Amino acid sequence: MNHADSLSADLRARIADAIAQAGAWLGFDAFMHLALYTPGLGYYANDLRKLGLMPGSGSDFVTAPELSPLFGQTLAQPISQALQASGTHEVWEFGAGSGALALQLLDALGDQVQRYTIVDVSGALKARQQATLAAHAHKVRWVSALENFEGVVVGNEVLDAMPVKLLQRTDGTWHERGVAWQDGLVWEDRVTDLRPPMAIDGPHDYLTEIHPQGEAFVRTIAQHLQRGAAFFIDYGFTEAEYYHPQRHTGTVVCHRAHQMDDNPLADVGLKDITAHVNFTGVALAAQDAGLDVLGYTSQARFLINAGLPERMAQAELAQRANAQKLLMEHEMGELFKVIGLAKGWNPSSFSSPNGFGFMPGDRTHTL
Numbered sequence: 550m551n552h553a554d555s556l557s558a559d560l561r562a563r564i565a566d567a568i569a570q571a572g573a574w575l576g577f578d579a580f581m582h583l584a585l586y587t588p589g590l591g592y593y594a595n596d597l598r599k600l601g602l603m604p605g606s607g608s609d610f611v612t613a614p615e616l617s618p619l620f621g622q623t624l625a626q627p628i629s630q631a632l633q634a635s636g637t638h639e640v641w642e643f644g645a646g647s648g649a650l651a652l653q654l655l656d657a658l659g660d661q662v663q664r665y666t667i668v669d670v671s672g673a674l675k676a677r678q679q680a681t682l683a684a685h686a687h688k689v690r691w692v693s694a695l696e697n698f699e700g701v702v703v704g705n706e707v708l709d710a711m712p713v714k715l716l717q718r719t720d721g722t723w724h725e726r727g728v729a730w731q732d733g734l735v736w737e738d739r740v741t742d743l744r745p746p747m748a749i750d751g752p753h754d755y756l757t758e759i760h761p762q763g764e765a766f767v768r769t770i771a772q773h774l775q776r777g778a779a780f781f782i783d784y785g786f787t788e789a790e791y792y793h794p795q796r797h798t799g800t801v802v803c804h805r806a807h808q809m810d811d812n813p814l815a816d817v818g819l820k821d822i823t824a825h826v827n828f829t830g831v832a833l834a835a836q837d838a839g840l841d842v843l844g845y846t847s848q849a850r851f852l853i854n855a856g857l858p859e860r861m862a863q864a865e866l867a868q869r870a871n872a873q874k875l876l877m878e879h880e881m882g883e884l885f886k887v888i889g890l891a892k893g894w895n896p897s898s899f900s901s902p903n904g905f906g907f908m909p910g911d912r913t914h915t916l
């Protein structure tokens with residue numbers, strides 16, 4: 550048995566024990582947490598390679614900062630504005646991956662950032678980040694727990710990795726979908742009082758997600774952020790789009806070797822499991838916890854506002870081609886969204902020509 554298969558077998562055994570201890574059934578959110586974050590075994594906690602441009606590298610998917618350094622260089626512009634407007638000098642990044650985005654931001658922001666704090670559950674990725682960020686070692690630190698802080702939060706493809714609950718409407722009755730063990734992992738639905746945040750029109754069977762952990766994460770950020778801002782970039786929709794009657798198979802997908810599938814019960818620990826983000830839920834959780842919404846728009850519009858086209862014009866052809874994928878509707882430009890949050894200062898009192906990246910084209914009114 551090779552290393553990857555051994556990891557997966559050990560993780561399945563750990564999940565089987567958890568199912569037995571929980572009374573023969575685990576909600577999908579509990580299963581997703583184990584599959585992704587079990588120490589040493591879960592997808593984000595084991596030592597297998599995750600990030601890279603091509604399957605040949607042994608990677609499973611590519612993120613925007615891996616695709617092009619122009620992503621982080623461009624994101625640095627609204628972050629710089631937010632640091633200046635809030636009078637802060639620290640960046641907190643959650644889920645820093647290979648460290649590529651941190652490097653791009655640190656290089657671009659220079660002395661404006663006095664400390665760069667990374668929160669990441671992966672020991673293997675931390676080692677990779679330390680190597681990538683060696684030139685900035687005097688500014689960078691890693692923490693395992695939140696503390697009260699001032700500064701700007703960055704989360705690129707973080708919210709989609711938060712465990713979700715699965716809700717299945719069958720013959721008009723809502724069930725919570727979970728996982729049981731019958732000579733292997735199998736689905737099992739149980740009747741529930743849980744509901745999506747809005748009614749789903751029609752009598753048809755319907756599978757979807759709700760996001761209590763992601764929304765709790767945003768509230769936790771709000772609790773600890775004393776003054777500053779937060780930018781979250783991820784794929785997702787507003788609530789009305791998310792719970793559209795035609796979106797009846799949900800959004801949970803898995804990523805492995807740059808291929809997608811819809812079976813999170815197979816190859817546990819060897820592939821990423823994600824769900825799209827309900828940005829309305831994020832905004833409401835943020836506002837309830839005392840954050841203001843700076844703006845919400847597509848990744849393409851945000852990067853255009855922040856000056857990506859001008860940077861592309863100065864780049865070599867290969868770099869321009871990769872950066873174009875950040876903007877194209879059929880690539881990352883429209884599916885990915887950006888939401889900005891603020892606390893402890895008045896954004897309207899700061900003259901920002903592009904609204905911290907959200908103007909023109911702000912879609913906050915759609916939330």
